Amino acid sequence: MAGSYLAQQIADAAPLLTPYNIFLACVTYLAISIVGSFVRAPRYPISVPWVGHGKGWLSAFKNVFSGFSSSKAWVQTGYEKYSKSGKAFVLPSMLGAPAETVIPQSQMQWLLEQPDSVLSTAAAHYDTLQGDYSFVKPVILKDPYHEHVIHKNLARNLNAVVPELDDEIRHALDHLCGLDTEQFVKMDMLEGFMMKIIPIFTNRMLVGLPLCRNQDFLDTMLGYTMDVIRGFLLFALVPKLLHPIVGAVHSLGPKYHYWRSRKYTRPLVQKRLHDIRKKDAGDPEYKDWKEPNDFVTWSIRTAMAEGRQDELDPGRIAIRIMPLNFASIHTTAMTGQGVLIDVLSADPSVVEALREEAERIYKEEGNRWTKNGLSRMYRMDSAIRESQRHSAIALTFVSKKVMVKEGITTPEGVHLEYGTNVGCPWLPAANDPDIYEKPDEFDAFRYSREREEYETMNADEKSKVDALKLKQSGLVTTGNYHLPFGHGRHACPGRFFVAHELKMLFGHMLIHYDVRPLAERPKTMWVGRTMIPPKAVLEVRRRRV
Numbered sequence: 188m189a190g191s192y193l194a195q196q197i198a199d200a201a202p203l204l205t206p207y208n209i210f211l212a213c214v215t216y217l218a219i220s221i222v223g224s225f226v227r228a229p230r231y232p233i234s235v236p237w238v239g240h241g242k243g244w245l246s247a248f249k250n251v252f253s254g255f256s257s258s259k260a261w262v263q264t265g266y267e268k269y270s271k272s273g274k275a276f277v278l279p280s281m282l283g284a285p286a287e288t289v290i291p292q293s294q295m296q297w298l299l300e301q302p303d304s305v306l307s308t309a310a311a312h313y314d315t316l317q318g319d320y321s322f323v324k325p326v327i328l329k330d331p332y333h334e335h336v337i338h339k340n341l342a343r344n345l346n347a348v349v350p351e352l353d354d355e356i357r358h359a360l361d362h363l364c365g366l367d368t369e370q371f372v373k374m375d376m377l378e379g380f381m382m383k384i385i386p387i388f389t390n391r392m393l394v395g396l397p398l399c400r401n402q403d404f405l406d407t408m409l410g411y412t413m414d415v416i417r418g419f420l421l422f423a424l425v426p427k428l429l430h431p432i433v434g435a436v437h438s439l440g441p442k443y444h445y446w447r448s449r450k451y452t453r454p455l456v457q458k459r460l461h462d463i464r465k466k467d468a469g470d471p472e473y474k475d476w477k478e479p480n481d482f483v484t485w486s487i488r489t490a491m492a493e494g495r496q497d498e499l500d501p502g503r504i505a506i507r508i509m510p511l512n513f514a515s516i517h518t519t520a521m522t523g524q525g526v527l528i529d530v531l532s533a534d535p536s537v538v539e540a541l542r543e544e545a546e547r548i549y550k551e552e553g554n555r556w557t558k559n560g561l562s563r564m565y566r567m568d569s570a571i572r573e574s575q576r577h578s579a580i581a582l583t584f585v586s587k588k589v590m591v592k593e594g595i596t597t598p599e600g601v602h603l604e605y606g607t608n609v610g611c612p613w614l615p616a617a618n619d620p621d622i623y624e625k626p627d628e629f630d631a632f633r634y635s636r637e638r639e640e641y642e643t644m645n646a647d648e649k650s651k652v653d654a655l656k657l658k659q660s661g662l663v664t665t666g667n668y669h670l671p672f673g674h675g676r677h678a679c680p681g682r683f684f685v686a687h688e689l690k691m692l693f694g695h696m697l698i699h700y701d702v703r704p705l706a707e708r709p710k711t712m713w714v715g716r717t718m719i720p721p722k723a724v725l726e727v728r729r730r731r732v
């Protein structure tokens with residue numbers, strides 16, 4: 188009965204579905220959505236200049252469309268016109284992405300001093316990464332305990348992580364790049380190489396052996412990572428009013444990938460909890476048992492020490508492995524691809540100088556990678572840092588959201604309403620000739636020349652050099668004008684791991700493989716505020732060492 192009524196309704200409505208009516212409905216919907224998000228968004232202060240088509244209703248419509256092709260140019264204009272004179276500006280909203288107040292570098296200190304209860308990084312990440320839909324359960328990103336665990340444990344456990352990575356890198360490179368000393372092996376640089384190899388290293392640190400080599404598990408982690416990225420791109424294009432509907436469909440992807448991965452991760456966590464509890468209870472069978480040094484152990488130990496019973500639930504820990512895969516995989520893969528593109532498009536002497544350093548240090552350390560040896564790889568350190576600058580992957584970083592109901596006032600006297608999103612310019616700062624000499628050039632050894640020179644000095648000469656300043660030009664040091672890992676107390680806690688991982692990966696690659704230079708540097712594209720990685724092919728051949 189109900190079915191035939193519905194069929195009748197559909198049949199009656201069919202003649203109305205003309206192209207003109209559909210077009211009219213789309214335009215009306217778009218208009219309502221734009222007005223809706225305009226009304227619900229925080230009011231941006233009149234005193235702050237806007238880039239793009241400016242502020243106001245009509246401009247909002249224009250901004251929505253031209254933002255896709257012009258956001259990069261708008262941030263550049265804003266940086267030159269306002270940031271460099273110490274003034275904030277507003278980057279207009281796009282369909283689903285809110286407007287952002289871009290705070291100049293001169294106010295960075297103030298920005299970083301604000302407590303999380305005033306300016307929250309977690310809340311900004313929750314919004315951009317779609318915490319309601321992309322993380323299996325909203326609580327995972329509302330209370331990002333996994334980030335706290337990484338902040339507390341990763342850097343201090345690197346000594347134990349390095350030999351594990353060393354083992355994994357040998358294994359993965361042999362497997363992916365082969366042992367043939369005659370023929371070059373070709374693969375897509377991002378999808379075929381970086382996105383295949385990075386998940387293995389990441390999971391050696393998160394869940395250890397043997398799971399980090401289980402292809403089905405790795406596929407689910409990669410699938411989940413792509414879910415989050417797809418969500419990030421999709422929600423920026425979809426008007427805010429539609430988010431709950433689109434979100435309900437989108438959230439099925441992350442849930443599916445969790446469902447597929449938990450058959451591996453839950454038993455692992457359950458067993459680890461069991462073993463740790465037995466060990467702590469003094470069970471004689473566990474006298475010689477050593478707890479593995481990975482995220483699962485760090486998570487359990489931290490939750491036990493802090494009395495967080497909720498974070499000892501095996502399901503909860505199993506889910507938390509997923510956002511860390513997301514945080515690690517795509518960022519590291521894109522950074523690694525950037526390094527390969529920059530280095531392989533540079534003069535061949537760059538590859539030779541990097542290879543010489545890698546071979547020398549590897550040999551000095553007894554044909555293995557050590558924390559001490561890696562800390563002396565100044566050239567590789569510099570090439571990666573320089574590539575992060577030269578091939579910057581974001582327009583702004585250091586994102587935060589105003590959490591105080593009455594809003595806050597910046598040192599410039601601008602009042603930011605509750606809910607306002609703020610960030611600092613990165614891409615234009617990275618290319619600013621007042622900050623970096625010849626910023627358009629990829630100068631691989633920009634940061635290592637002075638460090639290498641310092642190493643050759645005698646004690647008297649060394650005493651005249653500001654050694655701390657030299658050290659601060661290292662890959663993991665963030666600064667007002669160096670934001671690829673963010674800055675301040677919420678700067679990326681994974682960067683110490685990344686520095687070791689990429690130095691070992693590229694060092695090992697140069698020692699054991701010939702790598703073909705790129706005939707031409709592939710071009711990078713930006714859509715809205717997002718960088719689209721260029722396509723490039725990696726060609727490697729095992730060297731006869």
Ligand code: HEM
Pocket residue numbers: 308309333334337511514515516518519520522584585586587670671672673674676677678679680681682684685
């Ligand atoms: C080259 C690789 C990476 C890059 C470029 C990168 C970049 C960043 C940036 C820019 C931020 C701050 C975002 C902001 O300013 O809004 C961040 C935060 C974070 N990253 Fe990374 N990341 C990388 C690798 C990793 C890895 C390997 C891990 C973990 C194992 C990780 C874990 C995190 C976490 C947990 C945060 C949030 C920190 C907080 O809010 O307190 N990242 N990352």
